[in-house]
Amino acid sequence: xxxxQTVAQRPCNLAELTEAxxxxxxxxxxxxxxxxxxxxxxxxxxxxxxxxxxxRRLAAAAPDAVREAALHVLPGLQEATGESVQLYRRxxxxxxxxxxxxxxxxxxNTVPVGMRLPMTAGSAAxxxxxxxxxxxRESLFGAAGFTERALAxxxxxxxxxxxxxxxxxxxxxxxxxxxxxxxVVAAVSVSGPIERxxxxxxxxxxxxxxxxxxxxxxxx
Numbered sequence: 001x002x003x004x005q006t007v008a009q010r011p012c013n014l015a016e017l018t019e020a021x022x023x024x025x026x027x028x029x030x031x032x033x034x035x036x037x038x039x040x041x042x043x044x045x046x047x048x049x050x051x052x053x054x055x056r057r058l059a060a061a062a063p064d065a066v067r068e069a070a071l072h073v074l075p076g077l078q079e080a081t082g083e084s085v086q087l088y089r090r091x092x093x094x095x096x097x098x099x100x101x102x103x104x105x106x107x108x109n110t111v112p113v114g115m116r117l118p119m120t121a122g123s124a125a126x127x128x129x130x131x132x133x134x135x136x137r138e139s140l141f142g143a144a145g146f147t148e149r150a151l152a153x154x155x156x157x158x159x160x161x162x163x164x165x166x167x168x169x170x171x172x173x174x175x176x177x178x179x180x181x182x183x184v185v186a187a188v189s190v191s192g193p194i195e196r197x198x199x200x201x202x203x204x205x206x207x208x209x210x211x212x213x214x215x216x217x218x219x220x
């Protein structure tokens with residue numbers, strides 16, 4: 001596990017792996033080669049060990065804990081707001097909808113589960129950017145509203161809002177979901193037509209959203 005966790009953080013050659021883990025050189029080499037044989041680690045173009053394809057297969061077979069936790073909470077949030085609610089996770093330069101609950105009737109903002117959206121627009125993108133690593137945040141600077149000052153304000157306030165940013169006529173408000181270790185693992189959102197949500201939807205729905213985000217996190 002120590003070897004896997006180390007190469008998941010950065011590619012390692014044997015010297016780097018030995019230094020990072022504190023294992024004897026022969027032990028680190030034996031474990032890494034054994035994990036490589038089972039495809040749990042692999043080699044990059046420079047010969048350093050990196051996470052292997054076997055991890056992806058194992059992960060695919062496991063339940064998505066964040067999604068499962070959210071599905072206990074999102075219906076109540078949808079009922080309280082009357083609007084569409086979604087859960088997003090960042091994957092590289094995109095955000096992916098991993099759970100959603102829609103109103104039973106009326107005009108709605110439908111985002112299908114599995115839909116990939118850019119990280120450059122929308123309240124969920126702002127939240128995920130605000131709590132991302134420095135390199136990711138800096139790569140987004142230049143997009144509308146994506147400055148370090150704006151993202152720092154989101155971190156301070158605890159939520160973000162947008163109106164007509166990703167799609168004309170749609171407003172949204174989003175908040176971060178923290179796991180048990182205090183890491184932001186997703187963003188929960190309420191979205192709907194601007195004519196109902198208003199251009200400052202956070203003033204109306206931020207409290208309900210933050211409560212929902214806390215309840216999802218508590219289940220993690």
